[in-house]
Amino acid sequence: MATISEIAKRAGVGTTTVSRYLNHHPYISAEKKAKIEAAIIALDYTPSAIATQLRHQTTNNIGVLVSRITNPFFTALFDALERQLHNYGYQVMVMQTYDDEHSERAFLNQIKNKQMDGLILASVENPASVLQVAQEFPKRIVLLNENIADPNIRAIVLNxxxxxxxxxxxxxxxxxxxxxxxxxxxxxxxxxxxxxxxxxxxxxxxxxxxxxxxxxxxxxxxxxxxxxxxxxxxxxxxxxxxxxxxxxxxxxxxxxxxxxxxxxxxxxxxxxxxxxxxxxxxxxxxxxxxxxxQPIEEMAQAAVYQLLTCLGQTLTDPKPDLTLKLVPRSSA
Amino acid sequence: MATISEIAKRAGVGTTTVSRYLNHHPYISAEKKAKIEAAIIALDYTPSAIATQLRHQTTNNIGVLVSRITNPFFTALFDALERQLHNYGYQVMVMQTYDDEHSERAFLNQIKNKQMDGLILASVENPASVLQVAQEFPKRIVLLNENIADPNIRAIVLNxxxxxxxxxxxxxxxxxxxxxxxxxxxxxxxxxxxxxxxxxxxxxxxxxxxxxxxxxxxxxxxxxxxxxxxxxxxxxxxxxxxxxxxxxxxxxxxxxxxxxxxxxxxxxxxxxxxxxxxxxxxxxxxxxxxxxxQPIEEMAQAAVYQLLTCLGQTLTDPKPDLTLKLVPRSSA
DNA sequence: TGTATTTATGAAATCGATTCCACATCGATC
DNA sequence: GATCGATGTGGAATCGATTTCATAAATACA
Missing domain, CATH: 3.40.50.2300 (Response regulator)
Structure with a gap:
């Protein structure tokens, strides 16, 4: 797979200029722009996301923790989260705890090793370990439908x-x-x-x-x-x-x-x-x-808003209505 | 966040030795091992996954493409895939196409930009674009319950x-x-x-x-x-x-x-x-x-086996039974 | 005409790990 | 006592992008 310096060489320019082209910086001559474009097509070049991530120190990955994705409530919640985060350009990873503390801890660790920019925790198995990581990275973690008595940790709470x-x-x-x-x-x-x-x-x-x-x-x-x-x-x-x-x-x-x-x-x-x-x-x-x-779409909205604003994006607060409502049907 | 060279400095060793420690290489003296351990604890060090990924040129991420995760069939399929892949040490990302070709293409591109080691496609919206990418990376893509008439592309096919x-x-x-x-x-x-x-x-x-x-x-x-x-x-x-x-x-x-x-x-x-x-x-x-x-667990087994063996792992073939069976109940 | 600003460019440092290579020490073997 | 292999170590190159810095030409402004 081609790299940026191969593109630079083929186009007869420096890597800086290629990078500028890729990132839509101004100040590139039309002539070089064309040459770079040609080289990119000729070598079928796609920038390596990992290299960019290393340099930028962000991954654009968000993790979502649920206990079991097959629980239709979590499915719907995850769906809402995935759609909304994807709209903001994030990739979403799920992890299921299956009620296992050890899995949860492994998941939390991904914030430390920088695999993920942020986490939304819709299940919490072990509050103590969550608390520890969350205190270290309070801006990267949002609890959804869970609560831990710590004012520094953001949580979307329903009654x-x-x-x-x-x-x-x-x-x-x-x-x-x-x-x-x-x-x-x-x-x-x-x-x-x-x-x-x-x-x-x-x-x-x-x-x-x-x-x-x-x-x-x-x-x-x-x-x-x-x-x-x-x-x-x-x-x-x-x-x-x-x-x-x-x-x-x-x-x-x-x-x-x-x-x-x-x-x-x-x-x-x-x-x-x-x-x-x-x-x-x-x-x-x-x-x-x-x-x-449970107002799933609104809950997802609230969580995404909280997380992304903490990650530095400026969004307008959707101020969703998070009331739980009884729906009478036949079983009771 | 601490880096490997800070650990090396604090422990009074070279980065090579720290790396060896982290990767359980032999040939490290007990004395330095102890010093490194102490430094890691003191600085609360966790290796950056991204740096490792860049160096290794693999991410340990697998992508799963479905049309809608809220379709309970796909939920169950995804659950099975996630559990199995997670057992092999992979992180799993979902992407939903919502029947949109453009989303699918964006997803396929993640194999080119090296964000993911492999893809399992359980929905295919645009066979042409899949074909193109799959021919370029035949070992990284497995179709599940979909088929494209190309002998190079691996597919789990049911009757x-x-x-x-x-x-x-x-x-x-x-x-x-x-x-x-x-x-x-x-x-x-x-x-x-x-x-x-x-x-x-x-x-x-x-x-x-x-x-x-x-x-x-x-x-x-x-x-x-x-x-x-x-x-x-x-x-x-x-x-x-x-x-x-x-x-x-x-x-x-x-x-x-x-x-x-x-x-x-x-x-x-x-x-x-x-x-x-x-x-x-x-x-x-x-x-x-x-x-x-549909034998979901078996389908997932087959897909995971195909993908991981192509990625170089040696697994024993589960030889799952992929027959579809009619279940008579009351609606017909 | 001279100075400031805008436009345009590339070499080299950087992100944080792994690995190649070179080198040193030790005990064993002939 | 020379040679060989196993053990142990670190400097520097590497992965592939971005960004800093230095530099220079073109343009604007006085």
Whole structure:
């Protein structure tokens, strides 16, 4: 592959002039311009992006961290991020943690080794290691839908506490009093999903309902988890089963409802099921999901704006509306 | 950020020795090793990936091209590719064409400017430009589920002709004689989906059924397209409506079925609907989809094996089973 | 006419790693 | 005691672009 100095030699000019041509600098004579153009075509020359990156100390690469890209919520979020960043001339890399701290750490390291100009973290597995890297490079990292209590770290935060409360109150208004809860994280620990957990606890307290450990399900993520959850519910004696369940993802709700129906349990008559995310297919299921809508496009906008302005670009703030909204359908 | 020469200076050694340390070369004295280690920790040093890339002339980045990542089939395919490539130490970049030739060309160029070591193309918009770049870098490009008639270009090819024929014969065996067809591409042109189109044509000929232009729908991709398709079907006079439709993606089928049901048209009684891909939620829909299953994990294995062996790695051939299989459920 | 500014150009330094080459030391072998 | 191979080390060249600096001609301005 040809290099800039071969072009320079062939065109009978210096490398400086070729570089100027490539970067649309003024002050090049039409004559040399033509010669350079010819040489570039003749040698089928394309500048090496890596060399430019080394010199410029930027890569135009942005990394996006999600737990699983196959979760349709993350798919849609990633899609929105990719489209928007691509518009600004960035290449986007995804990395999936699959809930593994070690992968996350490897990913964060790419900001240190300068492989990526910035990171958008839509899943955080290990807040401590994120915190450490983020403090070192606060301008290069944006948290999306995650939060770490540090004023230096930029984060796009939505009110999941309120949304969860809204969902639970919706169930309550429909007469449900035995409300189970399924979370993607850990119910007792801090961190991921903590606000939603708090909302569940506070709701129970407000309504003077007891917290029943049989009705709390942790580490639930996939359709398969939802199916398994159905078995666990069925395993409970009939008089100790919940009459509703608030899940933290449409995927769980989807697997759960499918398995319940197969077992002859009616949704929402026997058990009302609420999803979360409002994934694209939520409206098309056997039982269309009642769920919490996340404003994905707006979230992506906010994150991209935050990151790129920190990286030195001047954009107009889109000021997106980041409210979470309950979407009533049939499942609850 | 510290550089290798700062480390060398602080440790009182040459940069060569530091580099040797970083790359686990033998022939370093324990004494210097310790000094280097100390310096690296003291200065919080991480080697610049870009500098290494420039020197090595490889990036360890692989690009994956899809039309839309939000198509669950591509999501799953990308997920499989990402996981496998990541296991081999590669970073993966996605690019979406959104059916735009210009984007595709920009993406292909990244192989020329050395941003990526290899590309896996799971969508091809413009065969001509792909062909050109692929001929120049035949070892760096693998087509997945696409084909270009050039023996030098590696491609993972599945028998979509047979699968489509199987699907159509399935519909025929169930008594359908008025079978419509929806494709993601262009029915008349060569290229994307051509084999499936041929199968449809051949099927009609074999069964002595006429080709009805009202029953052929092109450029159908999304759920929304499927919904719109439902309107078009309803717009036909009742006696000229099809009794079945073979779609080229579960998403179309999903949107279509949802809209048909809403309009009081029964599936499969009034119209049988076949999907394609067997996307994860296909089994959970209001009407579970009868569809063609694509062996995604195996396809990804095959593509990764092809690409990485061409890039010089020695892997054992997974010899995956790439057969497409019809999955009967309720929609047809 | 003389000075300042704009236009135009290229050699060489630079980004931060790896690697070629030259050289030194050590123990083993004949 | 000379020779050979293994071990250990660092200076300088290299990857391919950009940018600094020096320089010079052409033009504008007084």
């Amino acid at each position: 999941h506490y309120q949304a969860t409360l809204d969902g639970l109150n919706y169930l309550h208004a429909r007469g449900c009093r035995r409300i189970a809860y399924a979370t993607g994280g850990d119910f007792s620990q801090k961190g991921h999903g903590q606000e939603r957990n708090n909302a569940y606890r506070d709701f129970l307290a407000q309504q003077h309902l007891p917290e029943n450990p049989d009705w709390i399900f942790q580490q639930q993520h996939t359709i398969a988890d939802g199916q398994h959850l159905a078995q666990q519910l069925q395993a409970l004696p009939k008089d100790r089963r919940p009459d509703a369940i608030f899940t933290n993802s449409d995927e769980i709700a989807m697997g759960l409802i499918g398995a319940l129906m197969k077992a002859g349990i009616r949704v929402p008559e026997d058990i009302a099921v609420m999803g979360y995310d409002d994934q694209p297919m939520a409206a098309y299921l056997e039982v269309p999901l009642t769920t919490i809508h | 979509h002709y047979q699968a489509t024929l199987d699907g159509l014969n399935y519909l025929h065996a169930r008594g359908c004689r008025r079978i419509a067809y929806a494709t993601g591409g262009d029915f008349s042109q060569k290229g994307h989906g051509q084999e499936r189109n041929n199968a449809y044509r051949d099927f009609l000929a074999q069964q002595h059924l006429p080709e009805n232009p009202d029953w052929i729908f092109q450029q159908q991709h999304t759920i929304a397209d499927g919904q719109h398709l439902a309107q078009q079907l309803q717009a036909l006079p009742k006696d000229r409506r099809p009794d079945a439709i073979f779609t080229n993606s579960d998403e179309i089928a999903m949107g279509l079925i949802g809209a048909l049901m809403k309009a009081g048209i029964r599936v499969p009684e009034d119209i049988a609907v076949m999907g394609y891909d067997d996307q994860p939620m296909a089994a959970y829909l209001e009407v579970p989809l009868t569809t063609i299953h």
